[in-house]
Amino acid sequence: MAVVLGPNRYGKAETRVVRVTRDGEVHRLKDCNVSIALSGDMEGAHLRGDNSAVLPTDTQKNTVYAFARKHGIGEIEEFALLLARHFVDSQRAIRHARVEIEEYTWSRIPQGPPHSFVRNGGEVRTCLVHHDENGTSTVVSGVRDLVVLNTTGSEFHGFARDEYTTLAPTTDRILATIVTAAWRHRTPDSPYGACYPRARHALLEAFAGTHSLSLQQTLYEMGKRVITDCPEVCEVRLSLPNVHHFLVDLTPFGMDNDREVYHVADRPYGLIEGHVLDDAAPEASFAWS
Known part of the structure; x- marks a missing residue:
């Protein structure tokens, strides 16, 4: 009987990021939960403990924060595509990236100043992006x-x-x-x-x-x-x-x-x-x- 490694992936789950955009006294808020999963040439890590192809999950977390600062967060689908393409394009061992984002929406408090917000109940906007090394992307939006x-x-x-x-x-x-x-x-x-x-x-x-x-x-x-x-x-x-x-x-x-x-x-x-x-x-x- 032969024992072999099957499909696998790894990543950083549920990186919570809040991006405040300040346009003078008027502020805008994006509140997201980002989960990343990468797959590719990971046999060495699993079979021999060779981590040379493993981009640390801590780095993936830091990338979310850096991209939020560098690119801002507009539509969550666009932010997810940006992250997914980055990991596949920048890491030779990564063949496929999966990025899932939940967005928690806020509204301005009526008659309040333009920096005061109230959370919009329990409804959550979602997206799921897949991107692979041949440039193919699939985008799924949703609500829960x-x-x-x-x-x-x-x-x-x-x-x-x-x-x-x-x-x-x-x-x-x-x-x-x-x-x-x-x-x-x-x-x-x-x-x-x-x-x-x-x-x-x-x-x-x-x-x-x-x-x-x-x-x-x-x-x-x-x-x-x-x-x-x-x-x-x-x-x-x-x-x-x-x-x-x-x-x-x-x-x-x-x-x-x-x-x-x-x-x-x-x-x-x-x-x-x-x-x-x-x-x-x-x-x-x-x-x-």
């Missing part, structure tokens, strides 16, 4: 922790049943989910700044406007709307947990409950996931993970 809810306009019935089925069909339920969405751009020179708000709006508009017979149907309509409204996008991946809302039984207290008071269950939950794509879309150069 986007919490949405419809108080009506959702049904679930006609489902398969067996001896263990106890769920009652319903023609009126609360539909709530925490959206994780990612959309792949057709080319690495996509208008990221303009695309993101359109894609986010498309997700929300489709969720709100779909009379849902299942969360699967809603998922498809959300992905379809992004591709329809954003021609620069060729594929959408969605992960939608079904945040179950159950009517509370108030009869022990002599009260009725006509769809007014609910208990929210955090687990277990249904998890609906899927891809929606333009059937003429080019194949992704790399896996999205």
